[in-house]
Amino acid sequence: MTTDIKTEIDFLPETDSSAALLEVRDLHVEFRTRDGVAHAVNGARFRLQSGQTLAILGESGCGKSVTAQAIMGILDTPPGFVTKGEVLYRGVDLLKLSEDERRRVRANKIAMIFQDALSALNPVFTVGFQLGEVFRKHLGMSRADAKKRAIELLDMVRIPAAAQRVNNYPHQFSGGMRQRVMIAMALALDPEVLIADEPTTALDVTVQAQIMKLLAELQAERNMGLILITHDMGVVADVADWISVMYAGRVVEEAPVHDIYARPAHPYTKALLESIPRLDLKGQQLNVIKGLPPNLTAIPSGCAFHPRCRYARDACRVDPPPPLYETGSGTTAACHFWKEVRGGE
Amino acid sequence: MSDVVLETKDLVKHFPITRGIVFQKKIGAVRAVDGVTLQLHRGETLGVVGESGCGKSTLAKLLVGLEKPTSGSIVVRGTDIARLKGNEMRRARRHIQMVLQDPYTSLNPRMTVGDIIGEPYEIHPEVAPRGERRRRVQELLDLVGLNPDHINRYPHQFSGGQRQRIGIARALALRPEIIVCDEPVSALDVSIQAQVMNLLENLQNELGLSYIFIAHDLSVVRHISDRVAVMYLGKVVEIGDDTQIYEKPTHPYTQALLSAVPVPDPTLRGQRDEIVLEGDVPSPANPPSGCRFRTRCWKAQEICAEKEPLLVERERSAHPSACHFAEVRDVVHAVE
Numbered sequence: 001m002t003t004d005i006k007t008e009i010d011f012l013p014e015t016d017s018s019a020a021l022l023e024v025r026d027l028h029v030e031f032r033t034r035d036g037v038a039h040a041v042n043g044a045r046f047r048l049q050s051g052q053t054l055a056i057l058g059e060s061g062c063g064k065s066v067t068a069q070a071i072m073g074i075l076d077t078p079p080g081f082v083t084k085g086e087v088l089y090r091g092v093d094l095l096k097l098s099e100d101e102r103r104r105v106r107a108n109k110i111a112m113i114f115q116d117a118l119s120a121l122n123p124v125f126t127v128g129f130q131l132g133e134v135f136r137k138h139l140g141m142s143r144a145d146a147k148k149r150a151i152e153l154l155d156m157v158r159i160p161a162a163a164q165r166v167n168n169y170p171h172q173f174s175g176g177m178r179q180r181v182m183i184a185m186a187l188a189l190d191p192e193v194l195i196a197d198e199p200t201t202a203l204d205v206t207v208q209a210q211i212m213k214l215l216a217e218l219q220a221e222r223n224m225g226l227i228l229i230t231h232d233m234g235v236v237a238d239v240a241d242w243i244s245v246m247y248a249g250r251v252v253e254e255a256p257v258h259d260i261y262a263r264p265a266h267p268y269t270k271a272l273l274e275s276i277p278r279l280d281l282k283g284q285q286l287n288v289i290k291g292l293p294p295n296l297t298a299i300p301s302g303c304a305f306h307p308r309c310r311y312a313r314d315a316c317r318v319d320p321p322p323p324l325y326e327t328g329s330g331t332t333a334a335c336h337f338w339k340e341v342r343g344g345e
Numbered sequence: 346m347s348d349v350v351l352e353t354k355d356l357v358k359h360f361p362i363t364r365g366i367v368f369q370k371k372i373g374a375v376r377a378v379d380g381v382t383l384q385l386h387r388g389e390t391l392g393v394v395g396e397s398g399c400g401k402s403t404l405a406k407l408l409v410g411l412e413k414p415t416s417g418s419i420v421v422r423g424t425d426i427a428r429l430k431g432n433e434m435r436r437a438r439r440h441i442q443m444v445l446q447d448p449y450t451s452l453n454p455r456m457t458v459g460d461i462i463g464e465p466y467e468i469h470p471e472v473a474p475r476g477e478r479r480r481r482v483q484e485l486l487d488l489v490g491l492n493p494d495h496i497n498r499y500p501h502q503f504s505g506g507q508r509q510r511i512g513i514a515r516a517l518a519l520r521p522e523i524i525v526c527d528e529p530v531s532a533l534d535v536s537i538q539a540q541v542m543n544l545l546e547n548l549q550n551e552l553g554l555s556y557i558f559i560a561h562d563l564s565v566v567r568h569i570s571d572r573v574a575v576m577y578l579g580k581v582v583e584i585g586d587d588t589q590i591y592e593k594p595t596h597p598y599t600q601a602l603l604s605a606v607p608v609p610d611p612t613l614r615g616q617r618d619e620i621v622l623e624g625d626v627p628s629p630a631n632p633p634s635g636c637r638f639r640t641r642c643w644k645a646q647e648i649c650a651e652k653e654p655l656l657v658e659r660e661r662s663a664h665p666s667a668c669h670f671a672e673v674r675d676v677v678h679a680v681e
């Protein structure tokens with residue numbers, strides 16, 4: 001792909017190229033609704049380096065998508081408010097930037113793809129027009145030039161007959177192809193960070209495999225940092241380098257992918273792993289996690305997982321919630337009894 | 346186990362594609378289900394897997410009588426329910442019930458849980474006399490692990506997993522022999538899926554039910570099924586017990602499908618046989634000639650376009666496989 005026009009990206013003067021590519025510190029997000037304040041994110045944190053794949057793993061309502069929206073600055077405000085925390089891109093706190101600056105960070109530096117590609121694309125414009133929009137708005141290209149670039153992008157994500165397909169509307173594409181278009185759009189300006197929010201959840205497994213392979217290839221080509229938000233422990237095991245497990249808006253465990261699966265240190269991670277059936281095993285007993293994920297307007301005191309936890313004791317039920325204990329070099333787990341959890345029953 | 350409770354023969358469902366408003370002219374047909382022959386034994390779970398558009402949900406609707414088959418038969422208790430009408434149909438349906446995919450849209454928000462679970466008794470009053478219904482419903486709630494005192498609550502007061510339990514209780518109300526589960530856990534969170542799957546298994550053991558378990562998640566299907574049928578574009582391409590399908594698949598489509606499923610174990614990364622299919626599923630309105638998978642198959646040769654492979658046991662396939670070149674290939678475990 002020809003990248004003759006490089007965007008003017010030095011509009012963030014204080015960037016420190018030795019700092020982590022993206023770091024989130026103690027992020028808090030709440031939704032002020034009629035039924036009360038929902039604490040969607042309560043101190044999320046993680047760090048991403050170039051070329052790394054970080055998976056944020058959790059069930060619906062654990063705050064993983066809201067975290068992504070807060071990083072991108074696309075949170076619905078109101079009702080959503082970032083109440084505390086920092087989102088550092090190369091050392092610059094994005095939350096302190098003006099809306100205009102943030103808009104330039106989006107797409108140029110940090111881009112995002114969404115779960116449902118059909119509703120993320122506008123049905124009344126051609127795919128080519130929507131892809132070209134990035135170039136017209138961010139680079140001020142002419143329509144004709146933007147379309148040429150759109151064709152290159154479709155080629156890049158391996159859509160056959162790109163020159164013809166560029167004039168098609170989203171409904172003329174299959175689910176997998178729409179997600180490819182989304183990826184093309186996100187990568188148009190060569191971002192350094194790509195946030196993929198459940199990119200394959202709506203797709204069939206064979207198409208999922210295609211898309212994950214494409215993402216991995218594009219990531220390797222560009223040495224891009226990838227944040228993969230998902231609930232699928234299988235996909236994570238295949239692609240992630242590092243995993244953050246979230247529960248009720250908090251990161252409860254952070255570790256490299258091999259450690260998480262081999263020696264989970266948080267009871268929630270452990271229980272999740274024991275509750276999913278595996279393709280290559282038969283007759284395994286599925287361990288059920290009792291109860292339900294907590295209501296975010298009334299998160300249990302102490303450790304939010306304690307009502308569902310088989311290790312829970314009195315210490316778990318009282319505030320403050322367990323801190324992220326260091327469990328190894330760089331790995332952490334928010335459980336008072338992580339040694340016991342990791343050591344077995 | 347040899348007791349057959351349900352049998353389909355050459356089951357076909359074509360949806361017509363029409364043109365014109367007043368005089369609708371038939372210009373083609375979507376071959377959603379195109380010749381499916383299955384047997385379900387007592388107490389058994391038959392898993393049906395395939396990607397979206399392969400006809401698995403249409404098959405489910407045919408089995409419970411929500412769609413009329415274009416041709417073929419569905420034999421339950423010795424009678425072909427595809428031919429029945431009116432009262433006979435209503436009585437026959439009692440023995441085969443369904444659990445739907447989405448527990449949010451499949452429960453009427455204006456009815457109480459008691460009314461929802463008790464509604465089958467309005468249609469089949471002979472099952473439970475009026476005075477006994479409330480008690481029956483409470484028993485059912487208890488059976489599926491819900492609080493019997495919640496009988497007067499509305500669906501919105503329950504979580505997704507609890508709603509799916511309500512859906513299961515409704516399917517059990519008439520004490521059917523067969524339950525068709527159409528993607529019963531795919532709308533649920535991971536930690537809730539195991540709860541519902543365990544419930545389905547316990548109910549099967551207690552009540553001697555037979556399940557047709559339709560899902561796109563191959564790991565879930567393996568966990569719950571005794572036998573598995575793999576569908577592609579309206580046809581069963583491979584059928585066998587779970588070891589045959591998962592450990593020794595012989596149809597290229599099954600192999601590709603299994604290879605695409607990620608296994609939650611990072612030590613297997615890059616160790617498994619990887620098959621990434623090109624392209625998408627062809628349109629069921631205009632399926633390829635001969636073998637329907639040939640357009641995406643790496644083994645395809647001329648014979649595949651000319652002659653449709655039958656679902657039979659073959660030289661290199663101990664179980665029925667619809668491929669001229671059927672051959673065992675392990676794609677689930679690590680390979681050297």
